[in-house]
Amino acid sequence: MAKFLVQKSEPLNGEVYISGAKNAVLPLMAASILAGDKCTIMDVPDLRDVEVMKEILTSLGMEINQTQDSVLEFDGSNLATNEADYELVRKMRASFLVMGPLLARTGRAKVHQPGGCTIGARPIDLHLKGFEALGAEVVSKDNYVETIAPEGGLVGASIYLDFPSVGATENIMMAAVLAHGTTYIENAAEEPEIVDLANFLNKMGARLKGAGTDTIKIEGVEKLKGAEHTVIPDRIEAGTFMLAGAITKGEILIKNVVPDHVKPITAKLRECGVMVEMGDEGMYVVADRNELCSTDIKTLPYPGFPTDIQSPFMAFLTTVQGSSTVIETVFENRFMHVAELNRMGANIKTEGNKALIQGGKSLEGAQVIATDLRAGAALVLAGLVAEGTTEISEIYHIERGYEKFVKKFKNLGANILRIDD
Numbered sequence: 434m435a436k437f438l439v440q441k442s443e444p445l446n447g448e449v450y451i452s453g454a455k456n457a458v459l460p461l462m463a464a465s466i467l468a469g470d471k472c473t474i475m476d477v478p479d480l481r482d483v484e485v486m487k488e489i490l491t492s493l494g495m496e497i498n499q500t501q502d503s504v505l506e507f508d509g510s511n512l513a514t515n516e517a518d519y520e521l522v523r524k525m526r527a528s529f530l531v532m533g534p535l536l537a538r539t540g541r542a543k544v545h546q547p548g549g550c551t552i553g554a555r556p557i558d559l560h561l562k563g564f565e566a567l568g569a570e571v572v573s574k575d576n577y578v579e580t581i582a583p584e585g586g587l588v589g590a591s592i593y594l595d596f597p598s599v600g601a602t603e604n605i606m607m608a609a610v611l612a613h614g615t616t617y618i619e620n621a622a623e624e625p626e627i628v629d630l631a632n633f634l635n636k637m638g639a640r641l642k643g644a645g646t647d648t649i650k651i652e653g654v655e656k657l658k659g660a661e662h663t664v665i666p667d668r669i670e671a672g673t674f675m676l677a678g679a680i681t682k683g684e685i686l687i688k689n690v691v692p693d694h695v696k697p698i699t700a701k702l703r704e705c706g707v708m709v710e711m712g713d714e715g716m717y718v719v720a721d722r723n724e725l726c727s728t729d730i731k732t733l734p735y736p737g738f739p740t741d742i743q744s745p746f747m748a749f750l751t752t753v754q755g756s757s758t759v760i761e762t763v764f765e766n767r768f769m770h771v772a773e774l775n776r777m778g779a780n781i782k783t784e785g786n787k788a789l790i791q792g793g794k795s796l797e798g799a800q801v802i803a804t805d806l807r808a809g810a811a812l813v814l815a816g817l818v819a820e821g822t823t824e825i826s827e828i829y830h831i832e833r834g835y836e837k838f839v840k841k842f843k844n845l846g847a848n849i850l851r852i853d854d
């Protein structure tokens with residue numbers, strides 16, 4: 434099993450280019466099922482999760498070609514089946530996003546239950562309620578879910594989500610674009626990735642309005658055509674590098690970032706004394722001047738503080754003076770990194786969904802486990818300022834979602850090595 438060896442590094446310095454967003458590209462790829470002809474997606478990051486989505490789409494009969502670096506072309510004209518293979522679906526939760534488009538395009542879909550993961554149980558009830566509201570019959574048995582549209586096709590409906598789930602909003606949007614009549618998704622997720630998906634669907638001929646607000650209106654159309662689209666920059670990758678600059682007291686220029694998308698992260702870093710400024714070339718993060726201080730964080734759906742940056746931010750908070758509180762409200766089990774950070778000398782106590790961090794600790798390198806994608810990133814950040822060597826195992830989690838991770842960190846002067854055991 435591959436590992437990362439991270440050693441205490443000089444303050445990071447230089448520039449980093451942010452890749453296309455994992456959480457945007459996966460639904461965009463699923464949406465390409467809806468077009469009867471070719472779609473081109475640009476700025477596709479080279480990630481394990483993208484590879485899994487490619488395998489799933491290929492298994493459905495779609496043809497995928499890489500026409501240039503980071504450019505993929507999807508041809509769904511010969512879709513062969515509407516059943517997604519168990520072995521592929523179980524590899525990645527986001528694979529369930531093929532359900533909405535398959536149901537809309539073929540009137541039926543069969544997909545394995547995606548299952549939970551370390552950060553939470555992650556049920557799919559809201560996705561299924563949405564499909565049912567559109568008139569589909571939903572059969573859940575033997576670990577798979579089958580959805581069947583009524584004879585005349587799906588019918589537009591008003592759907593209120595109990596929670597603004599990102600995946601449910603996306604799946605329902607993709608099912609509703611070809612339904613008869615108008616669909617309203619209320620209490621919809623407002624994440625930038627939802628807006629990106631809506632923009633792509635509209636380029637394909639769909640009629641969506643209101644993406645990025647809590648109510649999305651979708652007027653069904655008869656069919657969709659191919660389209661070209663560039664994936665938005667990854668705001669979580671950008672946040673991770675902002676924190677890398679902050680924790681090492683460095684100076685980083687982050688290129689290809691949308692300032693609005695990282696506003697909650699910027700606001701919290703500024704509260705801690707980090708300078709974050711937008712310039713002509715990108716976003717400057719400078720942490721070498723002031724004494725940094727603590728802050729409190731509560732994760733929330735967008736535009737609140739992103740749960741995906743909670744663990745990297747916590748790594749940073751262990752190093753600043755003062756005590757901080759972190760409250761996780763989106764996932765019920767997203768503190769797996771706490772035990773690992775404590776093994777490195779951090780002082781973090783948890784009570785339910787609240788973590789109390791006594792900052793200003795000197796961290797020590799240790800053998801730690803990347804329990805999930807962002808927990809892994811948090812441990813790398815901690816390793817950059819810890820005395821000695823931090824050995825991080827199970828790094829396949831990190832490689833699911835960060836493109837050219839080691840290369841980008843090394844370019845900034847980080848002391849990080851990937852080794853195969």
Ligand SMILES: CC(=O)N[C@H]1[C@@H](OP(=O)(O)OP(=O)(O)OC[C@H]2O[C@@H](n3ccc(=O)[nH]c3=O)[C@H](O)[C@@H]2O)O[C@H](CO)[C@@H](O)[C@@H]1O
Nearest residue numbers: 456527555556557558559560596598599600601741763764
């Ligand atoms: C591929 C992708 O885009 N992943 C992101 C997406 O995940 P994902 O789309 O899975 O996240 P959701 O917004 O759906 O989940 C948020 C919460 O809602 C709950 N829930 C969700 C659906 C459902 O049917 N029932 C239900 O109870 C989940 O268990 C969780 O507690 O949004 C999360 C929240 O910003 C991010 O952390 C993930 O990085």
Ligand SMILES: C=C(OP(=O)(O)O)C(=O)O
Nearest residue numbers: 526527552741806807834
């Ligand atoms: C939780 C995450 O992703 P996923 O929904 O793909 O598990 C993440 O990107 O931090």
